[in-house]
Amino acid sequence: MSNLSTTSDDILRCARKLIIEGGYNGFSYADIADVVGIRKASIHHHFPAKSDLVRALVARYREEMEAGVAALEREVTDPAAQLRAYAGYWRACIVDDTEPFCVCALLASQIPVLPEDVVVEVRAHFRGLSRWLASVLRRGGEQGVIALSEPAEAEAELFMATVHGAMLSARAYGDPAVFGAIVDPLLLRLDARG
Numbered sequence: 001m002s003n004l005s006t007t008s009d010d011i012l013r014c015a016r017k018l019i020i021e022g023g024y025n026g027f028s029y030a031d032i033a034d035v036v037g038i039r040k041a042s043i044h045h046h047f048p049a050k051s052d053l054v055r056a057l058v059a060r061y062r063e064e065m066e067a068g069v070a071a072l073e074r075e076v077t078d079p080a081a082q083l084r085a086y087a088g089y090w091r092a093c094i095v096d097d098t099e100p101f102c103v104c105a106l107l108a109s110q111i112p113v114l115p116e117d118v119v120v121e122v123r124a125h126f127r128g129l130s131r132w133l134a135s136v137l138r139r140g141g142e143q144g145v146i147a148l149s150e151p152a153e154a155e156a157e158l159f160m161a162t163v164h165g166a167m168l169s170a171r172a173y174g175d176p177a178v179f180g181a182i183v184d185p186l187l188l189r190l191d192a193r194g
Contacts, residue, residue, distance in 0.1 A: 007036070011038075011047065015032060016103055020106060023106060023107075025113065051117055054114075054115075055121050057103070058103065058104060061125065062125045065125065065129060068089070079140030079143065080145045083140075083159065083187060087187060090166075091176075091179055094167065102164060104125040105168075108122055130156050131156075134152045144192055146190050146191070147190060147191070159186065159190075166183045169182055
C-alpha cells in the first residue's frame with residue numbers, strides 16, 4: 001500500500017483545516033485551489049459540489065474516529081484510562097494546535113445552514129461516539145473503576161458535551177489550559193478509585 005497522497009486526500013485535508021478555521025461557509029473551492037495548487041475544475045472533478053466534499057470529509061473523519069477508538073480499545077484496557085486517553089488526545093491537539101476543534105462539533109453548530117446529506121453524516125458521528133463512550137462507561141461501572149451517577153448513555157452524552165464545550169471555551173478564551181480546567185473535574189468525578 002502506498003503512502004503517497006492523492007489529490008482528493010490533499011483536497012480533503014485542506015478542507016478540514018479550512019472548516020476548523022472558518023466553518024462550512026468560511027471557505028470556497030478557490031481557497032482550496034490556492035492552497036493545494038490545483039484548478040477549481042480539478043476539485044469539482046473529485047467533488048462536484050461543496051456538500052459532496054464536506055460529506056466525504058465527515059465520512060472520513062468518522063472512519064478515523066472509529067479506527068482511533070478501536071486502537072485505544074486494543075492498547076488501553078482500563079475504561080477510566082480510556083476516557084482519560086480520549087480527553088488527552090483532544091488536550092494535545094488543542095495545545096499543539098494540530099486540530100484545535102472537532103470538525104463534527106463545529107459542523108453541528110451550523111446544522112441549520114448545512115445541506116441535509118452533511119447533517120446525516122454529522123449526526124452519525126455523534127451517535128457513534130456516544131455509543132462508544134456509553135460502552136466504556138458501562139464497562140467501567142461494571143468493573144467498579146467508573147462511578148456512574150446516571151445511566152451510561154446519559155453519562156456518555158454529558159462526557160461528550162463537556163469535551164466539546166471545553167474545546168469551544170479553550171478557543172473562546174484563546175487558552176488551551178481552559179480545556180483541562182473543564183474536563184479534568186469530570187474525569188475525577190467519574191474515576192471510582194478517586
